[in-house]
Amino acid sequence: MADPKTVLEVAGRQVPVSNPGKVYFPRTGHTKIDLIRYYLAVADGALRGVAGRPMALKRFVNGAEAEPFFQKRAPEKRPDWIETVELRFPSGRTADEVVLRDPAGLVWVANLGCIDLNPHPVLAGDLDHPDELRVDLDPVPGVGWAQICDVALVARSVLADHGLTGWPKTSGSRGMHIYARIEQRWPFSDVRRAAVAVAREIERRAPDLATSKWWKEERHGVFVDYNQNAKDRTVASAYSVRPLPDARVSTPLTWDEVPECDPAAFTIDTVPARFGEVGDPWAGMDAAIGSLDALLELAARDEAAGLPDAPWPPHYEKQSGEAPRVQPSKRRSPAGGAPSPTGRRQSTKPLIEIARAATRAEAMAGLERWRARHAGVWAYLEPADVLVDSMRGRSSTWTRIRLNLEHVPESERPPQEPLEVDYDPWAGFQP
Numbered sequence: 001m002a003d004p005k006t007v008l009e010v011a012g013r014q015v016p017v018s019n020p021g022k023v024y025f026p027r028t029g030h031t032k033i034d035l036i037r038y039y040l041a042v043a044d045g046a047l048r049g050v051a052g053r054p055m056a057l058k059r060f061v062n063g064a065e066a067e068p069f070f071q072k073r074a075p076e077k078r079p080d081w082i083e084t085v086e087l088r089f090p091s092g093r094t095a096d097e098v099v100l101r102d103p104a105g106l107v108w109v110a111n112l113g114c115i116d117l118n119p120h121p122v123l124a125g126d127l128d129h130p131d132e133l134r135v136d137l138d139p140v141p142g143v144g145w146a147q148i149c150d151v152a153l154v155a156r157s158v159l160a161d162h163g164l165t166g167w168p169k170t171s172g173s174r175g176m177h178i179y180a181r182i183e184q185r186w187p188f189s190d191v192r193r194a195a196v197a198v199a200r201e202i203e204r205r206a207p208d209l210a211t212s213k214w215w216k217e218e219r220h221g222v223f224v225d226y227n228q229n230a231k232d233r234t235v236a237s238a239y240s241v242r243p244l245p246d247a248r249v250s251t252p253l254t255w256d257e258v259p260e261c262d263p264a265a266f267t268i269d270t271v272p273a274r275f276g277e278v279g280d281p282w283a284g285m286d287a288a289i290g291s292l293d294a295l296l297e298l299a300a301r302d303e304a305a306g307l308p309d310a311p312w313p314p315h316y317e318k319q320s321g322e323a324p325r326v327q328p329s330k331r332r333s334p335a336g337g338a339p340s341p342t343g344r345r346q347s348t349k350p351l352i353e354i355a356r357a358a359t360r361a362e363a364m365a366g367l368e369r370w371r372a373r374h375a376g377v378w379a380y381l382e383p384a385d386v387l388v389d390s391m392r393g394r395s396s397t398w399t400r401i402r403l404n405l406e407h408v409p410e411s412e413r414p415p416q417e418p419l420e421v422d423y424d425p426w427a428g429f430q431p
Helices: 032-041 043-050 103-111 145-161 188-205 271-278 293-304 360-373
Strands: 006-010 013-017 023-025 054-059 069-071 083-088 094-099 132-139 167-170 176-181 222-224 351-357 386-392 397-404
Touching (some): 006 032, 013 032, 013 103, 023 032, 032 271, 043 103, 351 360
């Protein structure tokens, strides 16, 4: 039986909380009301990341271990004090998204099942000019935390050398985020262009540790995901609880903390006490606003040297100056080369697909079944050879798993088999 609704008085507002005892984190026992109390304890820091920004609602209505759904449009039934602003997406569609201003808003979205907070990098008063550059450090499988921290320090130097102050935080998942406040002068295209320049410069300075390569089959070490700066991309904000079994938190750090920090130490239980003792390491962020001019000059030098625009996410229109949007394993033979017998694209890497699933758990279960049948092949694979992609569907993500067999002796490579899970995210969809 569901718990009765309770009403909290927050920031002078009455905020109803339905089913406050509902368990959101089964392995730790944390409930909806625990999540709400957490956000109230760190409200000043959490609002520094989301206040005044349009926010997509990522709703885990059945808790952290169930699949969420994305709700870009604000619920029709909402308090009159919840603001909205109309965003226009690359697809041409529009949506009125939620804009939070105070702790009452944090409670309201947590009550909807929003475990983490996903704001856009713009303020509601100017939706065309971001006020922050986001550096997302995403390790390939098998990369240790120490290497991520090393790359973060390189990123800090790249930003500082180009006039920007970097502010680090754990992602609360596998990587690290570094934000830089910027003047609201440049459109998304220029901010992303600057982010590409940052990624390439990090790769130049630490080629063994980091990569700017978009295609997973080409990556090594820590991928610097410049596309988090494309329009319509959101990132879990500072002090967001993440939907992981231990209720880990995306936690702002000082640079002195970065080399020795342990992301597992920052959870829904420990971060409020830390916030009370040391305050918010990002408290000075809004006073450290910088210019993109130096990074855009770096981007211009890269372009003059012959580097094309880096690949965009697949659901964006092809951009002027962008390299061919074809993953390396599917590129056609160069001009003058022998065509394939079928005329189809020839693979440069031996990839096979294992699963397309509605949930990550289903996809991973399919991978385990494949692994059990091919134990000898699995022994050859390196962590980076397992390509797990979170793909965008209509209102939620789905998961694709592929394997790169380049480390498997050619005579032992298994053929493409029927998929372990064959989910069609567009089944029944009529535009």
